[in-house]
Amino acid sequence: MTSTTPTRDGWRLKQPSVIPGFGLTLGFTLAYFSLIVFIPMVALGIRSAGLGFDGFWKAATDPRVLGALRVSFVTALIAAGVNVIFGTLIAWVLVRYRFPGRRIFDAVVDLPFALPTAVAGIALTAIYAPNGIVGQWFPFRIAYTPIGIVIAMIFIGLPFVVRTIQPILEEVSREVEEASATLGATRFQTITRVILPSLTPAILTGFALAFARGVGEYGSVIFIAGNIPFVSEIAPLLIYIRLQEFNYVGATVIAAVMLIISFAMLFFINLIQAWSRKRFGYGN
Template identity: 50%
Template sequence: MAQVNRRILPGFGISLGFTLMYLTVLVGIPLLACVVRVSSMAPSEFWNVVWNDPRVRSAYLLTFGASFVAALISVVIGLLIGWVLVRYEFPGKRFFDALVDLPFALPTAVAGLVFSNLYVPTGFLGQFLTPLGIELSYSRPGIVLVLVFIGFPFVVRTVQPVLESLDAETEEAAAALGANRWQTFCKVIFPSILPALVTGFALAFARALGEYGSVVFISGNLPFKTEIAPVLVVEQLEAFRYQAATAIALVLLIASFATLVIINWLERRSRRFEDGR
């Protein structure tokens, strides 16, 4: 009697077909539509829209710069929060752990509105910060602040499982050999969590590139000062310049995708290096 080779997951063909259909309808076709619309533009026209305009270049610089800075800050904050949630027990731990996911569930427009009301000169916090010269409303630091708010949960949720899976015996062995806490963290813990930190950085950076709702209220949208690229996309749509809006959006899309590809490549290289050691 012939032996039947059973797969681990039954109905694999149906599942794969559904997955491909989902990716095609919800991801592939919309992306292809963007490319098709932009392809109708002449190369010179496309270049004029996405680069020759000084206002667009200024928006790119602010968008990428603020996203990069916010992602770096998110890595630090996310690592600290993940470390505390994993390594310590304290009252209200479950509540604070659930609170990390609030930026995922909260509409970003609501977050932007709350932050802008807090940090305006007459706001609850702004009335104390503005006399000290700290202006977060309608400023670039305010943009970074809201991007950190939406980005740090990605870092927490990527690094938290890795911290939970670390073997305590390795740290105990390092301590027995004379390593202090800082040496143990740098030589034992950090190399193990580095791929997760890199992944969290990439997710936070890519998320910040396309953020609109939380930034539009607190930035003030001043051209050449606090205007980000997603705001330009919306303005182009409101002016019925659909090709220009799609071209700018395509640049952001390519940048986000390239970031994820590069980070995934670096993560694989890091894992191979650790396996080789």
């Protein structure tokens, strides 16, 4: 890419950009995006639209489909909310404190990234089952209920929140906190008026990432969910069931509904994130 600068004789071209090949890289980016994201999404829409509006609406509003969608999105929202609270606290501890085993603890946060989701699901089921190490001490069931689904989604979504907030928190100067204390602010005022505004865009980003991962999670959830229709059956599992029944159109309808709802919610979260950046002046 080149640009122009004024000279005595008129305008002349600058030297090319340090990073060459803008046309080539842009073309590769668009081609890659089309093959991996755009074309599959279009194919999904075309396949689901083959039923017509009435057929699509009937398949999308099937009671079992609505129950699976409700379980997936509600549990993902709850898990993402929990991860925002505890993920922020974990990021704070990792950034602001030095203690023995800190590096090990920091590495363990990334464990859900490396651990196969099926292994995580089996481990969580063994721990929280009615006769498990932890589950046996609770008066109510954790595994094979929506509570177990939330726990599995918290496990796989926590690293997204921690790793999103941690680098932003490292940039927050302690001098700002000391200045607020010097001006008479309480600890609560320092947290709510100084620290949290600077972390708001990162918190929203972490929430969106954890929510998106939870909605589409399959491997770590099916073992601990119990997979009971209308109770603990998630939408990705119902898509798999429809495919096993050779009901490909029904599967694409569920996937299309999940895509529409997820896109709408993530778009809304991004709007809030953009507003927070403009309102508080961070992240620009």
